[in-house]
Amino acid sequence: xxxxxxxxxxxxxxxxxxxxxxxxxxxxxxxxxxxxxxxxxxxxxxxxxxxxxxxxxxxxxxxxxxxxxxxxxxxxxxxxxxxxxxxxxxxxxxxxxxxxxxxxxxxxxxxxxxxxxxxxxxxxxxxxxxxxxxxxxxxxxxxxxxxxxxxxxxxxxxxxxxxxxxxxxxxxxxxxxxxxxxxxxxxxxxxxxxxxxxxxxxxxxxxxxxxxxxxxxxxxxxxxxxxxxxxxxxxxxxxxxxxxxxxxxxxxxxxxxxxxxxxxxxxxxxxxxxxxxxxxxxxxxxxxxxxxxxxxxxxxxxxxxxxxxxxx
Amino acid sequence: xxxxxxxxxxxxxxxxxxxxxxxxxxxxxxxxxxxxxxxxxxxxxxxxxxxxxxxxxxxxxxxxxxxxxxxxxxxxxxxxxxxxxxxxxxxxxxxxxxxxxxxxxxxxxxxxxxxxxxxxxxxxxxxxxxxxxxxxxxxxxxxxxxxxxxxxxxxxxxxxxxxxxxxxxxxxxxxxxxxxxxxxxxxxxxxxxxxxxxxxxxxxxxxxxxxxxxxxxxxxxxxxxxxxxxxxxxxxxxxxxxxxxxxxxxxxxxxxxxxxxxxxxxxxxxxxxxxxxxxxxxxxxxxxxxxxxxxxxxxxxxx
Numbered sequence: 019x020x021x022x023x024x025x026x027x028x029x030x031x032x033x034x035x036x037x038x039x040x041x042x043x044x045x046x047x048x049x050x051x052x053x054x055x056x057x058x059x060x061x062x063x064x065x066x067x068x069x070x071x072x073x074x075x076x077x078x079x080x081x082x083x084x085x086x087x088x089x090x091x092x093x094x095x096x097x098x099x100x101x102x103x104x105x106x107x108x109x110x111x112x113x114x115x116x117x118x119x120x121x122x123x124x125x126x127x128x129x130x131x132x133x134x135x136x137x138x139x140x141x142x143x144x145x146x147x148x149x150x151x152x153x154x155x156x157x158x159x160x161x162x163x164x165x166x167x168x169x170x171x172x173x174x175x176x177x178x179x180x181x182x183x184x185x186x187x188x189x190x191x192x193x194x195x196x197x198x199x200x201x202x203x204x205x206x207x208x209x210x211x212x213x214x215x216x217x218x219x220x221x222x223x224x225x226x227x228x229x230x231x232x233x234x235x236x237x238x239x240x241x242x243x244x245x246x247x248x249x250x251x252x253x254x255x256x257x258x259x260x261x262x263x264x265x266x267x268x269x270x271x272x273x274x275x276x277x278x279x280x281x282x283x284x285x286x287x288x289x290x291x292x293x294x295x296x297x298x299x300x301x302x303x304x305x306x307x308x309x310x311x312x313x314x315x316x317x318x319x320x321x322x323x324x325x326x327x328x329x330x
Numbered sequence: 331x332x333x334x335x336x337x338x339x340x341x342x343x344x345x346x347x348x349x350x351x352x353x354x355x356x357x358x359x360x361x362x363x364x365x366x367x368x369x370x371x372x373x374x375x376x377x378x379x380x381x382x383x384x385x386x387x388x389x390x391x392x393x394x395x396x397x398x399x400x401x402x403x404x405x406x407x408x409x410x411x412x413x414x415x416x417x418x419x420x421x422x423x424x425x426x427x428x429x430x431x432x433x434x435x436x437x438x439x440x441x442x443x444x445x446x447x448x449x450x451x452x453x454x455x456x457x458x459x460x461x462x463x464x465x466x467x468x469x470x471x472x473x474x475x476x477x478x479x480x481x482x483x484x485x486x487x488x489x490x491x492x493x494x495x496x497x498x499x500x501x502x503x504x505x506x507x508x509x510x511x512x513x514x515x516x517x518x519x520x521x522x523x524x525x526x527x528x529x530x531x532x533x534x535x536x537x538x539x540x541x542x543x544x545x546x547x548x549x550x551x552x553x554x555x556x557x558x559x560x561x562x563x564x565x566x567x568x569x570x571x572x573x574x575x576x577x578x579x580x581x582x583x584x585x586x587x588x589x590x591x592x593x594x595x596x597x598x599x600x601x602x603x604x605x606x607x608x609x610x611x612x613x614x615x616x617x618x619x620x621x622x623x624x625x626x627x628x629x630x631x632x633x
Contacts, residue, residue, distance in 0.1 A: 051444070052453070056441045059510060062503065063459065063506075066475070067503050070471045070474035071471065073477070074473060126364075127365070133357055142369065143619075144619055145369045146365075151560070151622075152608040153560075153566070153582055155583075155607075156379075156564075156608045157375050157376070157604075157608065159604045160375035163382060163597055164374075164375065175397075203371070211626055212626070264467030266469050266567045270570075288473065289472075289571070292472075293473075293476070305470050308470055312466070312467070312470075315465075319465070
């Protein structure tokens, strides 16, 4: 704090001039006031986010009863377990496939919404954003019921097309498909709305110029829309990658990791091991494996944000 | 927007009027066609919730068309709304959300103001730090937090695990960073002349915040409030980890733990509960969609 006061005093010396002493105390108050205003935030983030994040590193180095330090013992144990590698594989399949399709669907739908006259856009936007608004725990229950093994509404409908009953959540491959499908359903509207905002910010003159130069529809997208939207596409994708990678509710409610652990991702397996299996250190070790991916995504997002800040 | 579409077609219209407008009409038709498909996909689960919630359990287990209600009944709604358990869940959810929104706003509005306007030592780093915090998922923190609260209970005798108010402590970790982040963006967009004038007129920092920043950035504050509410209403992992007794549960966890007993699913009631649980965010969204969307787009893009 002393440091703060000294620094702002120097600023006063330059800017102030007359009435130096009263201004000095005012600006002294300013830094103090600013610090006090951010103090609750600093405490919250420090105690409930930063501390636990590092604490989980410590936890990961303890044995099951949390009495003995085992170093990398938990990690060694994980590396030897087949389930762990299954979880790694599934987390990657889940996150990459889901984000890819969300981005693709979001991009296409945003174009359709952008295409139609402005008067009706609000209505469509409203309907398309509904999956994003409903709490995922609630909507996943509806999907669970749609996928129900004996009364599945999907299978009932498919039977009219001669497609046999599909074991939506019972078979490993179909369970993965179902989990990803629900994730796409929940997340695609976010992309749609972000891309729509980006599309609206592309100046029309660019399209006019492209049209005059004889660019066709595909060329307009490739040479005008995509370069203009690059930043937002990148940031939204990275952002969604973090959220999807760390997803919990959808997998937990739809399959609870089954059948035979074939849909577990890091978060659900950490819950299974840490809370249900009451092996907190092992659970913490599992969830720590999300960190590298999150860190890489965060670095890229931050770089992007800073770049934008400098341009402005 | 209507002007935009006209502009786009304008330069070529003189040259070949017919084909261009025909292309345009085709594009429009296809747009509506695909939008209808996507809207159906979007609205399918909530619609199915509604259909099922109006059925009796006899009709649900009968092998009839699942997409149609033959004998609509409100019995599921009556049962859920009069059940003490569910009233408790609603009450807990509402309490938690209202408190969390209040706490979030009390913390993040002043913090965002200070970070946007009052440069001080480390303010830029702190703003970035807030954004990074927002990127840390709750799935990484629930185990250490669980252990911390358990240890806190052993140490002080104050029990936090399995009390609904523990959620008031942990939810702000999700809402505060995001709300602060979007509010920094809103506050930063307010012209400097406005608050400089206020300071010259002798307003204190607190007065500048309450008389100028809060009224001017009101849309941003509404957006942040909606977000804080939606996040705390929808949160599933934290209540699942930190609460277990029936009387401490919030709605999403309550529905899942009380209505699913082993392999027996009371689907009529589950769907009714899920629909009622989805209703508050949907209603707020129906009225304040523009703020919601503004917040959504501001959150991830504003630097």
